[in-house]
Amino acid sequence: MKINKYIASAEAYSSPGWPDNIEDIIRLGMNEGDFISPHVIEYIKSLSIDLIARHYPPGEVPQLIETIKQVHDMGENVEVLLYPGSDNGIDNLIRTFSEPGDTIIMRLPEYGNTVLFAQTHGLNIQYIEVDPINNLSVDTLLQAYYKYHPAIIYFSNPHNPSGQFIPPSELNRLAEEAQDSLIIIDEAYIHFADITFTGALPLVEKYPNIAVTRTFSKLFGLAGLRIGFTTVNKTIAHHLRILQRIKDLTFISQMAALKSLEHIEEYRQAARDIMESRAYVENSLRELGFHVIGPSYGNFVLFKPTIDPKVLYERLHERGYITRFYTDSRMAKYMRVSIWKKTIMEGFIRTLKEVL
Numbered sequence: 001m002k003i004n005k006y007i008a009s010a011e012a013y014s015s016p017g018w019p020d021n022i023e024d025i026i027r028l029g030m031n032e033g034d035f036i037s038p039h040v041i042e043y044i045k046s047l048s049i050d051l052i053a054r055h056y057p058p059g060e061v062p063q064l065i066e067t068i069k070q071v072h073d074m075g076e077n078v079e080v081l082l083y084p085g086s087d088n089g090i091d092n093l094i095r096t097f098s099e100p101g102d103t104i105i106m107r108l109p110e111y112g113n114t115v116l117f118a119q120t121h122g123l124n125i126q127y128i129e130v131d132p133i134n135n136l137s138v139d140t141l142l143q144a145y146y147k148y149h150p151a152i153i154y155f156s157n158p159h160n161p162s163g164q165f166i167p168p169s170e171l172n173r174l175a176e177e178a179q180d181s182l183i184i185i186d187e188a189y190i191h192f193a194d195i196t197f198t199g200a201l202p203l204v205e206k207y208p209n210i211a212v213t214r215t216f217s218k219l220f221g222l223a224g225l226r227i228g229f230t231t232v233n234k235t236i237a238h239h240l241r242i243l244q245r246i247k248d249l250t251f252i253s254q255m256a257a258l259k260s261l262e263h264i265e266e267y268r269q270a271a272r273d274i275m276e277s278r279a280y281v282e283n284s285l286r287e288l289g290f291h292v293i294g295p296s297y298g299n300f301v302l303f304k305p306t307i308d309p310k311v312l313y314e315r316l317h318e319r320g321y322i323t324r325f326y327t328d329s330r331m332a333k334y335m336r337v338s339i340w341k342k343t344i345m346e347g348f349i350r351t352l353k354e355v356l
């Protein structure tokens, strides 16, 4: 029996699972959102079991695509494709715009699932190693572009796990020069960096080599429903339709996303609240003598605690808080904590002081 060599050499994504007392635990390890509009909750509860479960989903819901375009003020040249989570959108971009043996450029460290998608598609991954203390620059990306001639350049912006951000105004130059690559800008956390939620979307209008991915898992608090979207220039969108698997797009997830966008101002306020809470956490961690990688532009903060992160993780876990520590040697001194509303984070900081 044959096994695909790229699959054989890869390591599966391991989900942290759910503890038995999930509802009593404060999960600050996966950057999930902590707010869902009451309007969205009410709407989800009102859906019939036939619509949620018995029927096959309808494919892409056109009102959701229209609303995404309106909310983000997208022009005629842009196409939106929906996916069950932005992970699926990123995987589809990689598979569609590269072949095994081609090169992809990525920052190290970077969001782990994208690494897995690239590996299992047989790509040659060229990492740009940037210590989390330093930001990734467009110059560094361009140097790598001229050196490796990649089919794809990928980066999360804001960056997971450092929270650093390349201002979209600087990305014009990358789009202009790196014409032979598809540039995937993963904007899972853009809402916590740019309150207009615009990010790099205007670049998509102008450049066929730019793709922007977004998710409803973070600000919109819908991680469990699995819904995200990719925006690309109209000229390349039809290629992505081949692997899109629209049967996996559920009705409930699309309608929850649609209802969320209909109450966008509530989410803009939620994003402001997270930004304020994030500043409080960054200051509190600094006061404890921790080295904070900041300012963070995501709904999380990366820091170097004064004690071993694994030990700190265990102590916090015993007290009901899950955080994120790293086994990779480059990141072993760091810990990441998701940012929820201020009252929750005040409890977290209090507990942190107690267990140090």
Ligand SMILES: Cc1ncc(COP(=O)(O)O)c(C=O)c1O
Pocket: 030, 031, 084, 085, 086, 087, 088, 111, 156, 160, 186, 188, 214, 215, 216, 217, 223, 226, 227, 228
């Ligand atoms: C940078 C980044 N991109 C994408 C995702 C995945 O988003 P989704 O839940 O839409 O698949 C995550 C989740 O943590 C992430 O950190």
